[in-house]
Amino acid sequence: MEFQSTKGIFQQIADNISHRILEGKLPPGERVPSVRDLASEFEVNRNTLLRTYSILEESGIIINKRGIGFFVAENAPEMILAAEKSFFFENELPGLMQKAKILKLTNADLIDLLNLLNENENK
Template sequence: MMDEFNASKPIYLQLADRINRMIVSKELQAGEKLQSVRDMAVSYNVNPNTIQRTYSELEREGILETRRGQGTFVTEQEDRLIRLRGNLKDEQIQSFVKVMQEMGYSSHEIISGLQEHFGQMNKGDA
């Protein structure tokens, strides 16, 4: 799945980000069971404690639910999944805008660049 991890961010948070993206992209569906802690640890070549911490963090955030004797599941609470989707979108936009501004682009240049980009994409759809 994921071969390398960024040394500047804890692995459990990187795994939580990956699971969140899988949920938002519908790779993981609401109510779907996740791999066991051991299986996920083998998949990512990390310590099972790291996976347990990832699952615990996402459970604390209300994204995952642990059902005793059954495993860990993606929440079926639609409001939490909608909030997750919005939060991930906002984070990506903020990151993109920050990088563009650091390179010296104005808000107007960023917006016109996006409009041009999407205009070209739409021409390709026609």
């Protein structure tokens, strides 16, 4: 996996795992790979993975069973979706709208844009 430099590696891995859960690759109740295994998979230090798991645990996405490992929480997909949604609406969308305004993009422009992107995706 390639990491971009703008966000912390631990964050990017957390996002990656969240998306795996959303896609069903890691269903609720399933055991998450151990920090050691995942650290070597991503070729990062164990401490970095430890931090990743710790923030995922704090969000209630994974649960620690002591001495055994981490497991995907039962309602993990819903929690992830809810968290991302609220972050999007509260933090990203306002800035986006402001930017569109500055760029003098009308809603019509944006809608055209959306359609265009949609078409490309369906090809």
